[in-house]
Amino acid sequence: MSVSGSNSRALPWALVTPALAWTCAFFVLPFIAMGFSSLTAHEGGGFTIANYSQFFTDPSYWRAMVNSLEVTGTVTVISILLAYPFAWILAEMVPERWQRLALILAVLPFWTSYVVRSYSWLLVLAQNGVVNRALIGTGLIAEPLQLANTRLATVTGFVHFFVMLLTLTIFANLKQLSPSYRKAAADLGAGPVRTFLHVVLPLTLPGIMVGAFLTFVLCIGDYITPQILGGNNELVMPQLVMMQIGRRGDFPLASALSIILMAVVTIAYLACARWLKIERA
Amino acid sequence: MTTTARNPLSNLKSHLSAACAGAALLMAAGSAQAADLNALIWCDHSDPALLEPFEKANDVKVNVKEFEGTGAGLAIVDQSQPGDWDVMVIDSIDVPRGVEKGLFEPLPEDKLPFADLFPEVKMDKSTIVDGKRYGITEKFGYNTIGFNKTKVDPADMQSLTSLTSDKYKGKVAIYDYYLPVIGMAALAIGKKTADLTEADLPALKAELLKMKANAKLVGEVTASQTALATGEVDILVGGGEWVTAGLAKENPALDFSIPKEGAVLWSQSLAMFKDSKNKDMALKFIQYILSPEGQARLATSSCYWGMPANTKAALTDEQKKILRFDEQPGFLARAQAYPAPNADLDKKMQDMWTEMLQAQ
Numbered sequence: 069m070s071v072s073g074s075n076s077r078a079l080p081w082a083l084v085t086p087a088l089a090w091t092c093a094f095f096v097l098p099f100i101a102m103g104f105s106s107l108t109a110h111e112g113g114g115f116t117i118a119n120y121s122q123f124f125t126d127p128s129y130w131r132a133m134v135n136s137l138e139v140t141g142t143v144t145v146i147s148i149l150l151a152y153p154f155a156w157i158l159a160e161m162v163p164e165r166w167q168r169l170a171l172i173l174a175v176l177p178f179w180t181s182y183v184v185r186s187y188s189w190l191l192v193l194a195q196n197g198v199v200n201r202a203l204i205g206t207g208l209i210a211e212p213l214q215l216a217n218t219r220l221a222t223v224t225g226f227v228h229f230f231v232m233l234l235t236l237t238i239f240a241n242l243k244q245l246s247p248s249y250r251k252a253a254a255d256l257g258a259g260p261v262r263t264f265l266h267v268v269l270p271l272t273l274p275g276i277m278v279g280a281f282l283t284f285v286l287c288i289g290d291y292i293t294p295q296i297l298g299g300n301n302e303l304v305m306p307q308l309v310m311m312q313i314g315r316r317g318d319f320p321l322a323s324a325l326s327i328i329l330m331a332v333v334t335i336a337y338l339a340c341a342r343w344l345k346i347e348r349a
Numbered sequence: 350m351t352t353t354a355r356n357p358l359s360n361l362k363s364h365l366s367a368a369c370a371g372a373a374l375l376m377a378a379g380s381a382q383a384a385d386l387n388a389l390i391w392c393d394h395s396d397p398a399l400l401e402p403f404e405k406a407n408d409v410k411v412n413v414k415e416f417e418g419t420g421a422g423l424a425i426v427d428q429s430q431p432g433d434w435d436v437m438v439i440d441s442i443d444v445p446r447g448v449e450k451g452l453f454e455p456l457p458e459d460k461l462p463f464a465d466l467f468p469e470v471k472m473d474k475s476t477i478v479d480g481k482r483y484g485i486t487e488k489f490g491y492n493t494i495g496f497n498k499t500k501v502d503p504a505d506m507q508s509l510t511s512l513t514s515d516k517y518k519g520k521v522a523i524y525d526y527y528l529p530v531i532g533m534a535a536l537a538i539g540k541k542t543a544d545l546t547e548a549d550l551p552a553l554k555a556e557l558l559k560m561k562a563n564a565k566l567v568g569e570v571t572a573s574q575t576a577l578a579t580g581e582v583d584i585l586v587g588g589g590e591w592v593t594a595g596l597a598k599e600n601p602a603l604d605f606s607i608p609k610e611g612a613v614l615w616s617q618s619l620a621m622f623k624d625s626k627n628k629d630m631a632l633k634f635i636q637y638i639l640s641p642e643g644q645a646r647l648a649t650s651s652c653y654w655g656m657p658a659n660t661k662a663a664l665t666d667e668q669k670k671i672l673r674f675d676e677q678p679g680f681l682a683r684a685q686a687y688p689a690p691n692a693d694l695d696k697k698m699q700d701m702w703t704e705m706l707q708a709q
Contacts, residue, residue, distance in 0.1 A: 111692055126700065128707040195581050216581060217566035299566030300525055303706050311703065316695060317420025
């Protein structure tokens with residue numbers, strides 16, 4: 069009894085040990101190191117909270133967080149609005165035998181390098197790029213618009229990537245949805261719109277929220293897309309972090325900014341937590 | 350070097366950094382062997398056309414690790430074991446930072462071609478510390494005005510005032526590195542780059558904001574080069590031969606000027622690590638890079654072109670023409686040193702740059 073009891077208690081720990089070790093080595097320890105670093109002065113190495121106070125007192129630093137939240141919020145909302153109908157069409161209107169192919173086509177852009185994709189967008193949106201030439205060719209505009217090196221370009225690059233991610237999470241949720249729900253709603257006299265708004269949409273909210281949270285986390289922490297497409301006409305938080313490292317090697321300030329960014333992601337997680345549970349009733 | 354007492358936070362940070370160092374080194378050095386040469390480099394040194402002749406001649410493998418920015422390079426060294434690295438490419442003005450950390454070995458001047466270098470680029474103020482030389486300039490150039498001569502009036506490019514004139518509004522890109530562009534702003538307001546102090550920051554900021562108001566983008570090397578090459582902009586503030594020379598064959602319209610106010614001289618040096626386990630080979634590598642053949646290959650590296658520090662570099666006539674080799678004495682006479690602020694002023698300059706980037 070006692071032997072089998074201790075075995076049964078030890079087995080779960082043995083199974084989770086690799087994951088725990090991995091998390092400790094690659095998250096907990098680096099996080100502690102970053103925490104200590106953020107409380108250290110760049111020159112001299114003494115204890116200080118100056119790295120945090122600089123963020124809250126310097127408007128150009130604070131502005132980077134505002135820019136990050138504005139860009140991330142815009143990308144998340146646009147991506148949901150585009151991904152939901154796309155996922156709906158895939159799940160409901162595309163014949164089952166074509167769905168796998170359609171999904172492969174949907175994720176095809178992921179197969180190219182992220183950097184290459186961002187530079188491609190830069191060329192598409194450039195003054196002499198496809199978009200401007202098409203608009204001038206059709207007579208809609210006389211002079212090229214500034215599309216590249218703007219926030220619009222950054223948002224476009226992000227949306228291209230995250231629409232696919234959200235489509236996958238929403239599609240998976242839609243496929244899990246039993247047809248009986250819609251039949252029951254119809255039996256009770258609900259039309260298609262009412263059924264969607266009161267039955268389908270609430271039941272697919274977990275898929276939307278999982279995708280939205282992933283979009284938020286990946287977007288707010290991304291350095292490459294705003295760096296390539298934004299033209300540095302405004303800075304977002306990851307760019308500000310990188311700036312501290314390049315020449316001056318100010319790892320304490322970079323650490324403090326990274327921890328502030330992580331705090332924002334944690335708040336986002338807590339806001340979405342009820343939809344992010346693994347077990348659902 | 351003196352050993353300073355360290356506080357508990359720094360000690361803990363060091364231990365945690367050391368714990369990560371082994372993994373970082375494994376990734377960086379790969380399958381390095383004792384006979385290999387391990388070099389911390391900028392991208393121009395990773396060109397096989399530069400490295401292969403040295404590797405074949407000396408039967409050695411050169412393992413390279415690219416980095417951008419002295420801070421990032423020194424961080425890699427911090428996370429490595431002493432002796433892991435043999436040579437390092439570093440901004441000439443930052444050689445003292447490595448010396449201060451006790452990283453570099455004095456170079457034997459009698460075994461290197463100092464007499465053949467352009468005198469103006471020896472950078473003795475930064476490469477010699479306490480009477481010993483720790484770095485040798487290998488390549489240099491100018492942060493100045495790069496432009497497309499078919500799109501702008503080349504006469505306008507002879508003055509820095511054009512960068513802030515309405516005539517070129519929206520046609521300008523700014524190279525995203527604060528020190529050289531702040532240096533150019535200093536030249537524009539009539540200050541010497543070597544004499545900049547904190548009192549100059551308000552005037553410099555005003556000049557930078559005027560440049561930003563005219564600019565379409567502020568881009569790192571690839572982005573600013575792409576913008577000029579694709580016609581997105583016609584002028585690159587901070588550009589020079591390092592942008593235009595490599596593209597000369599595909600786009601001969603790209604050129605650079607040294608305006609009447611002057612330009613900022615950039616230079617990169619090679620340094621040898623004090624703890625190198627392969628100092629003989631490290632010296633041979635430095636000798637090779639500084640040799641006429643090595644200099645020609647480095648100057649025309651696929652990553653970016655630049656002027657060789659050695660006047661005897663074995664460049665072809667066409668390469669010399671593209672680099673405007675024969676005009677160098679005149680250019681050097683008008684060029685001013687890269688700003689080399691102390692740590693406090695450096696931080697303030699970077700914060701000023703951040704403000705400029707965030708300005709709408």
